[in-house]
Amino acid sequence: MKIATKLWIALGVLILLSPLGLILPEHFKAGSAWGEWGADEMEKLVGYVPEGLKRLSELWSAPLPDYAFKGWEEQGLAHLSFAYIISAIVGSVLVVLIIGLLGKFLAKRTNNA
Amino acid sequence: MHIPDGYLGPATCGIFYAVMIPIWVAASRIVKKTLRTKQVPLLAIGAAFSFVIMMFNVPIPGGSTGHAVGGVLVAILLGPWAASIAITVALVVQALLFGDGGITAIGANCFNMAVVIPFIGYYTYVWISGNSAINAHRRVIAAFIAGYVAINIAALLAGIEFGLQPLLCHTATGQALYCPYGLKIAVPAMAGEHLLVFGWVEAIVTALVIKYLQKQTPELIAQEVR
Numbered sequence: 001m002k003i004a005t006k007l008w009i010a011l012g013v014l015i016l017l018s019p020l021g022l023i024l025p026e027h028f029k030a031g032s033a034w035g036e037w038g039a040d041e042m043e044k045l046v047g048y049v050p051e052g053l054k055r056l057s058e059l060w061s062a063p064l065p066d067y068a069f070k071g072w073e074e075q076g077l078a079h080l081s082f083a084y085i086i087s088a089i090v091g092s093v094l095v096v097l098i099i100g101l102l103g104k105f106l107a108k109r110t111n112n113a
Numbered sequence: 114m115h116i117p118d119g120y121l122g123p124a125t126c127g128i129f130y131a132v133m134i135p136i137w138v139a140a141s142r143i144v145k146k147t148l149r150t151k152q153v154p155l156l157a158i159g160a161a162f163s164f165v166i167m168m169f170n171v172p173i174p175g176g177s178t179g180h181a182v183g184g185v186l187v188a189i190l191l192g193p194w195a196a197s198i199a200i201t202v203a204l205v206v207q208a209l210l211f212g213d214g215g216i217t218a219i220g221a222n223c224f225n226m227a228v229v230i231p232f233i234g235y236y237t238y239v240w241i242s243g244n245s246a247i248n249a250h251r252r253v254i255a256a257f258i259a260g261y262v263a264i265n266i267a268a269l270l271a272g273i274e275f276g277l278q279p280l281l282c283h284t285a286t287g288q289a290l291y292c293p294y295g296l297k298i299a300v301p302a303m304a305g306e307h308l309l310v311f312g313w314v315e316a317i318v319t320a321l322v323i324k325y326l327q328k329q330t331p332e333l334i335a336q337e338v339r
Contacts, residue, residue, distance in 0.1 A: 003333060004154050006329070007155075007162075015165055020169060021169035025178045029174065030170075030172030030177060034177045034302050035299070036116075036117055039119075042293070046294075048288065050119075050291055050293055051288075052282060052290035053290070056215070061212075062212030065212040067168060091206055091207070091211065095203055096158075099202055103157070106144050107149060
């Protein structure tokens, strides 16, 4: 098998396993990453929401916030895991497409490998 | 280590964008000289690998979470400049599509994860590997140490960036406008959790994959973009 084929398969396996990155923190009751709290968490931590933080945190509304579908916050882990895998696929495909496009502009056509 | 919108003040965000623009330009120029068409799929896999590995949040029970970046591995295989482009693409997609890392903080996040990690990691690996053979055990150890050192320096930097905010931006009454935690809290928190937990995750991922590739496809370890 070609090296690249093996690596694509490995990537596919990682994508399917990605919900571990959601389920394990949930199981061990781990919170957000340090410094990545939402405004409501921030209020609990320090008693207020810094003004600038409040303003800037509303600047961008991501289409798949936190690798989930909008409005799925209350769904169970099974649903969230599904959304997580879909997010991993969408993200990977996009990353690959962008690098492919960049490669068209950047890579040398001469095949002197 | 994905700093969200609202944690860094405008000056900090601006400075890091200003620092990153020439680095992105330099990376494109250097990669344009060295990247062969054949290597584009490898670069794409590297970027996608980094994107997916960052979704594997590792918990500190009852505490916070963190993750590997995979940046040292990509740098060892493709060189630091190509890795920088690969990780930048992953970080931009994470910020825009998934709200993981702020759009105002793309400059800072790219500096920490797409510059510091691949460059520190790559040169640590090269320095420790020396002239050892492609299949030498020394390269696995070099990859392990490079992974640990690189992500820890990046985490320390992120801690400093967070911790400077209360000094830089506050109201007349002294209330923070952005990240409310100063250096004394942010630096030990960011550095500590990476020294104790997440640094080892990056180290193990980097070393294991290098060990596997040594056996399966040693030519991959010898064909970086330079």
